[in-house]
Amino acid sequence: MTNLTIASQVGILPLSQPLDDVYSGLIASVHKKTTQSTYKQGIKHFCYYLLTGEVVKGIKVNLSEYQIKWVISDYLKLDAKTANAYLGSYRTAMIEAGYSSNSINVKIASVKALVRYAFDFEQCSFLLDKVKAVKAKVYRDTKGTTPDNINAMLSLPDTLTVKGKRDYAILRLLWDNGLRRSEVSNLNIEDFNPSNRTLRIMSKGKIDPEYVYLSNKTIEAVEAWLSVRYQPSNSSLFISLDNASNGHPLSDKSVYRLVKKYSSEIPSGKVLSPHQIRHSSITALLEATNGNVRLAQKFSRHSNLNTLMIYDDNRVALQQEAVNILSSLA
Template sequence: MTDNVVLLNSRLSHLTPVPPSTDWGRVLADWLATKRSHHTRRVYRRDIDNFLSDIDMELGKFLSLDRHGAYALVSRYKGELIQKGLKSATINRRLAAIKSLVSFSYNCGHCDFMLESVKGEKLSAYRDTTGVDPETFKRVLGGIDRGTLKGIRDYALMMLLWSNALRRSEVSKASIADFDPVAKTLRIFGKGKGNQSEIISLGIGTVTAIESWLTARGEVNPDKSLFCSINPGYRDGRLSTQGIYDIVKSRCQDAGITKVMSPHRIRHSSITAALEATGGDVRRVQKLSRHSSLNTLLIYDDNRKNHQGEVTDLLDSLI
């Protein structure tokens, strides 16, 4: 019995709880490690650093507050963010990071309060689903010089984003092994799916564009990223989500689009175009967008039809 206890302790020694007065950096690192997404870890770490800097307080001192003091401090911080003019979504993300860290610390015995009473800003989900129409996106594609390696890559990337309404994180995570040109499929790791993957079908044009990119690139290692940087110092490095954003923004600007475009704007554009092409068949388009709720697609469809504008025109004609 004693030997078993010793063995168990040796296996779990690296998980031994840290006393509240010992190593707050370890507490922060352990909390961040519970977030599967690298992007979430990076953003949440930055949000916590900003919070502690703004309140001029170390993490240990903050977590040592009583519940009344903690509520007052975080509420004051929220108010300051509002006064600074930060967007509601940004404020809510920062509050979510703080509340998540506090919840983790509370359950680990590092603090004696929770922050459920601190409410975020009310948001109108998907209030803006505008993007560009298919003809405008054709202009973007037509402006890409496919005589260069960068052009071949960017064309394939833009085709994939448009035809499958993918999120940039899904594209960034894809490896060469995930692409099957014969079956015309791509394995992706969707938002909120953790390490669970799904197989999506690709259009012929997208498959051809990706094959052209891989041929021009000359990479055969299936473990390498599907899209990579072509810069000399970063050759074959996985194209980051920021890199994908920059490519989309730049290519759309080159095509004369004044609206600031992003991968998510292309996603909005694709979903809206799909609804238009299918006559508003939200169930079919849901297979493309992979939204968990049909209600989200109904918002896209309502924005596409602009019922409010129609009723306004009717009222306007009555006077």
């Protein structure tokens, strides 16, 4: 054990991030780059509104980080009533400018996250709890496609080739496990454990990894791919095989293009995205289990059970449509 000696006259080191620099503190506290970017854009947009009183859809906001921090500093000095009033008028201005409910809610959430961070570190005396999100009924096409079309798509990769083995393994993971494309592209070789029949994944919005069970078909497909995958310097489970980026980790955009390519070759189907294969898996599971939402929740790893009800509602709607068609025939 190593002993460390510290001079008695030395005080504790200053904070690397001053407490009053709320903006930088919030961004540094978020681990996902996409969330950091969302917060930056939303807060900058709000600061522009505070400076100009205008919200113009499509305009590029040009504010320096210094200006943003200066505006934030003034805003955090307001009382609760005034601060909420500013955010409320900002919300109204975005509605009048024609912003979508999702865009409005993301920007409002960014400002609320900033103020919550400031409040927790005693840099302001209010929270933005008076301004609510814009309510909207969001349509989600959760129908995907049929198991028959999925079967047809799974038969397309030429598994006698290296690329075919890779593509087939990816399609099996998307269907059998309902993985998101980012979950597929972020996989490393060590995440695959055939002896335990598991795959370690980083799920959406999670910091800690999760483990999903693998079917025999998926294990065989991944093992077949690994048997021909040459060993570049990276440990990504799936790598690019094209000339431009050969050996590099396969991006989530490449997964998207892969699914689009194969699904477009199914005459009776529609062009799919990886997420629509996920939709198809969930809907097919609900259909096969007569609407077992709890089982589907375990499979999909959705934390909110209400999300699964959207899938089941679509399944029931199709049944109703079928009943009405048959009734009209006799």
